[in-house]
Amino acid sequence: MIQYEAVIGLEVHAQLSTGSKIFANSGTEAGREPNTLCDPVTLGLPGALPVLNKRVVDFAIKLGLATNCSITRENEFARKHYFYPDLPKGYQISQYDKPICQHGHLLVRVGGEERRVGITRIHLEEDAGKNVHGEHETTSFIDLNRAGVPLVEIVSEPEIRSPEEAGAYMRQMRQIVRYLDICDGNMEEGSLRCDANISLRKVGTEKLGTKVEIKNLNSFRFVERAIRYEITRQTTVLEQGDEIVQETRLWDEQKASTRSMRSKEYAEDYRYFPDPDLLPIVVDNDWIERIRATLPELPEQVYLRFKKGHQLDDYYCELLTEEKHTARYYDKALEVHHNQTALANWITTELFGRLNKENLGMEECPVSPENLGTLVKLIDEDVISGKIAKTVFDEMFSTGASPNSIVEATGLQQISNRDEIGGIIDEVLTQHPEQIAEFRDGKTKMLGFFVGQIMKRTAGKANPKVVNELLMAKLKGD
Amino acid sequence: MNSLCKLSAQEMRQGLLDTEFSAVELASAHLDSIKESNETLNSFITITEDKALAAAKAADTRLSSEKENSPLLCGLPLALKDMLVTKDVETTCGSKILKGFVPPYTGTAVARAEKQGMVVVGKTNMDEFGMGSSSENSAFGPVRNPWDTERIPGGSSGGSAAAVASGQAPLALGTDTGGSIRQPAAMTGIVGLKPTYGRVSRYGAVAYASSCDQVGPFARNIPDLAMLFAAIAGKDPQDATSVAEDVPDYLAEVAEKATSGLAGLKVGVPQEYLVDGLQPDVKSAFESSLGVFEKLGAEIVDVSLPHTEHALATYYIIVPAEASSNLARYDGVRYGHRTAKADTLQELYAKTRGEAFGKEVKRRIMMGSYVLSAGYYDAYYLKAQQVRTLVANDFLAAFTNHCDVIATPVSPCTAFKLGEKTSSPLEMYLADALTVPVSLAGLPALSIPCGLDTQNLPIGLQLIAPAFEESKLLSTGNAFLTEQPFELKPLTSGGQ
Incomplete structure (x- = not known):
């Protein structure tokens, strides 16, 4: 039987968390009353003109540097034309042949192995609005709050080979944009979403098969499940001697399958051309270095520091570096008491457990890292037992008090006499x-x-x- | 016609300061004048009587308290091409697709004029979205030339030009993409300026071809033009293509050079512009204009702009391309005309746009869509942009090596009859041949009247300067008109 290999490329869209839109002054908050984050530019009113929000470029450069890209010196915005009710100007301002970042890569870990996945390009663009259906029998509505929210589209090389790798790539991308503070990574709200391009080819061959695009995957699980389903579907088609139809498909979570959305036989002509309303953005060395100086320690670097320097096993390293706040928390706790394994354990079991239960994020944690460090110190110095420590921790979590004060007030000190x-x-x-x-x-x-x-x-x-x-x-x- | 309507803007200013008349009286006189002649000229789409009287009242208050310190333009009537977005006042661009569209904001140039205390009397008729050279392509009917109402006033800002030439307003704003201020100014015997690209904000000027569009002033004499121009020029943070170049006191510079003649000035004459299609009396008026410059002490030099012959074709690739993109937003979804019945989304777009765009607009959208389509982009749009650079370099070389300003006719012909060229788009496009190269190069150009043809129709002279040297144009034009004054007959012979 012929063995097939999956060739997968991801296009990840990340909403940049700037206060205002990419070409207008309106705000960008999610969840506001429809059409309240609007202005003449966002509405595409006659005579309105876009003016670039430079912070957006800062953010894109940041991401480019963090993903090993080269930064394009002379950038250009282009208009991409198509008609759709949520697109107020009849074109989307995007980048075409001069994207802000190119030729980068990510190292993706799957099952203890590391693989390099190339990044073709990262470009800036504006988001579209949203069509709202189903609120009224015969009328659809349009909400343009999201129109003009800045996006980066990160296009990978077709170098991903499995659903797990795709999931890992996506997770890592989320981790990076969150470390960089350029995107909140909220997949449910669509701040981070991806399209997957999948084709199959016979193992050992170079030529790419016909690809299918799956649109708008907005969870890690969907990415993996949709790709897994699509690989199976395409394998069946090929094994039956049929041909893959080039098309766009949608993932249907309810039915756990993909369905055809539109055929791509007639490629849409977007009539790209440089937007005459916007001047080319010239990114010089000073600009790049200014941004480089603001780069935080990246997840990969933190991972390696924890793994090599602290001799933590992969499991702890991954959990502790998943979020920047967790890694910082761990580092701060260590400053108080240098017991890596014990602190890693406390954070990833007791602390995560309680945070999950209370539905809190790490940045909202009521226990300060200093206090957690002190707690572990009290255990190691035999002031309290590990068992008592759990009681003290519960109290710390509820009241935010320091372990010393709790131990003193409740007489929980260990008897070692x-x-x-x-x-x-x-x-x-x-x-x-x-x-x-x-x-x-x-x-x-x-x-x-x-x-x-x-x-x-x-x-x-x-x-x-x-x-x-x-x-x-x-x-x-x- | 009320004699107030025949005054220059400067005289109006003096009259207001001397309290000979009030801004309200001035506004009323012009509103009356509009009502009197609009039926014939069809120069206005919207007359903003109530707002004008309220603005005039506010201007009177300001004049009485600030007196000489009030802005120069305070209380002066202004007509606006209906391409300029005005808050709470319908803005149609001469198109059915925007009929009933009342914008929630005012564009920068208009806001700056209003900040001076100017009194907007109405929105003027025009070729739909600026596409035309005769002001016949309007959903609101053609504009007629006050010199001869059987003739067109030029376009696309024909309404603004006719308004100023006929005493409906002393000052007006238009937009110029390929000659839309200069050519109607020439055909109605007034002065009009297309500023350097980037000199005046395009924010709130409805986009036709973004890389060529500029807002500019119309007046009946150069000092008036300088006053209005100074008010609207300058960098605007809302237009990324506007330039942060200092705005000189144009009026003062014009006044300073009014009596000094043009000694030392080199006026370049590009032979490429004296084309075969030039109407003979346009040619002779142009040639005698060169004599006026010499009389003023200027030196006439031959210059060459070798890529001129490609300019028109280049223009008619770039401009429709940008237009096809800029007009994509008129889809019937959010504002303006929407078809009464559509069963699918596709049908909504097709019927809305099919019903509401005029023939010329559709033609340019189709041409523009074609040249931008995949597979043709490089051959047309990209190539045109390269030729554009050559055209701009021609001017640069002429100014660097040979001359200070360039003089050409504005239009190969004088005002033609209504309907005379509507059947042949190509012939209509040729009317722009002498104005589009400047637009491609982004340079400033002034149109001034330089004589009459055998049928007593005005002929225009175009003066072109290097970027941001509008001052040079204005003072040169002023010297010319001082030496060879021009009688604006529709105004002087109009009933008192």
Whole structure:
């Protein structure tokens, strides 16, 4: 049987989180009353002219530098023409043959392996508005709030080979734009979305097969599932000896399948030409260096620092670097107490658990990194037990208080005093002669019984190490 | 006609300062004049009587408190080409597709004029979206020339030109893409300026061909023109293509040079412009104009602009291309005309645009769409842009090596009869042959009257200067008109 290989390219659209639109003064917030973020330019009124928001270029350069692109020195905006009700000017201002960034790449990790995926280009463009259907029997509405919101379109080379790789690429892209603070990465609201181009070819051949485009995938899961479905569908078509139709398809999550949206046999002619209303943007070295100086430590760099410097395993590295806030949190906590594994563990289990439960983001975390560092320090210095620490943590999460103050106020300090613990052990042993006999007859699990009794008497505050040590000595010595 | 309507803008200014008459009286006189002659001339699409009287009243208040310190144009009537967007006043561009469209904002040039206290009397008729050279391509009927109402006033800003020439307004604004200010100024015997590309904001001037469009003034004499031009010129943050070049005091510069003659000035005459199709009396009027310059002490030099012959073809590729794009927004979805019945989205677009665009507009949209389509872009649009650079370089070389200003006729012919050229678009396009090269080069050019033809119709002289040297044009034009004054007959012989 013929083996096929998937050839996948992604076009990721990311909304840039500037306060105002790419060519107009209106705001860009999501979720506002329809048509309230409008002005003559956004509405495409006669006589209105676009003026470039330079911050948008800053953001695109930032992304280009973070994805190893070369930055285009002489940029040009072009008009892309098509008629659609959500497109007020009858054209979209985009970039055509002079995109702001070109020839970059990302390193994508899948199943412990790293692959390089090329980035063909990143270009700037304006978003369209939104057609609203179904609110009225015979009328559709248009909301132009989103029209003119700045977008970057990031086009990958067709170098992705599996749904998992596509998902990983997309995740990494989201991670980068969030680290750079240029896009909120909110896929549900459509701030980050992607189109996937998929074709199959016989393994070992170079020639590309006919491609199919799947539009508007707005979750990692959809990206992976849609591509997986499409690979299966195309394989079946080819195995039946049929040909793939070049077309645009839509992912239907309900039916877990893609369906044809329109055939691409007659390629649309967008009649691109340079927008005469906008001057070419010349990006000089100073501009690039000014932006480079603002670049944060990128996820890949943080990952490697945690992995090599902190000897954390991949699992922790990934969790801790997924969000910039988490990595920063971890770094700050480490400044207070340098126990990498323990802090990584606390953050990724207890802290993530509670944040998830309360539906909070890392940036809204009520426990400061300093306080978490202190908590782990208290454990390591035997001031509290690991078990008590969980109680203290709960209190910290609810009140935002420091672990020291909680421990002091509630008397939760660990009892490590050998005399005190020795006395309690003596009491327990005196009261349980039969259990001692059982232990001495070889029932070693009675040890747990004694520890339990001791903990009960100390409300869990006895230092388990000291308890174990003294208990063994006393049981054997007697 | 009320004698107030025959005054120059400067005289009106003086009259207002001397309280000989009020701004309200001035506005009323012009509104009356419009009402009197608009039926014949069809120069206005909208008359803004109430707003004009309110603005005049406000101007009177300002004049009485600020007196000499009030802006020069305070209380002076102004007519606006209906291509200029005006808040709360219907703006049609002479098209059915924008009939009933009332913009929520005012464009920069108009806002600047209004800030001076100018009184907008109405919106003038024009070729639809600026596409035409006769002001016949209007959904609101053709404009007629006050010199001879059987004739066209030129276009596309024919309404503004006719208004100024006939005493409906002392001043007007138009737009010029390929000659739309210069040519109607020439055909109605008044002065008109196409500023350097980038000199006046295009914000709120409805786009026809963005890389050529400029807003510019009409007046009956150069000092008046300089006053209005100074008010609208200058960088605008809302137009990325406007230029942050200092705006000189044009009026002062004109006044300063009014008596000094033109000694030392080199006037270039491009032989390529004295084309075969030139009407003989246009040619002779032009040649005698050169004598006027010599009399004023200027030197006439031959210059060559070798790519001139390609300019018209280049223009008719670039301009329709941009127009096809700029007019894409008129789709019946958000404003303006929408077809009464459409079953599909595609039909909505096709019927709306099919019903509401005029023939010439459709022709240019089709030409423009064609030259921008995949596979043809390089051969037409890209090539045209390259030729455009050659045309601009011709001017640059002439100004660098040979002359200070260039003089040419404005139009190969004088005002023709209504309907005379409507059947042949190509012949109509040829009427632009002498004005479009300047538009492609983005240079400033002034149109001044330089004589009459055998049928007593005005002939225009075009003066072209390097970029941002409008001052030179204005003072040269002023010297010329001082030496050889021109009688604006529709005004002087009009009933008192």
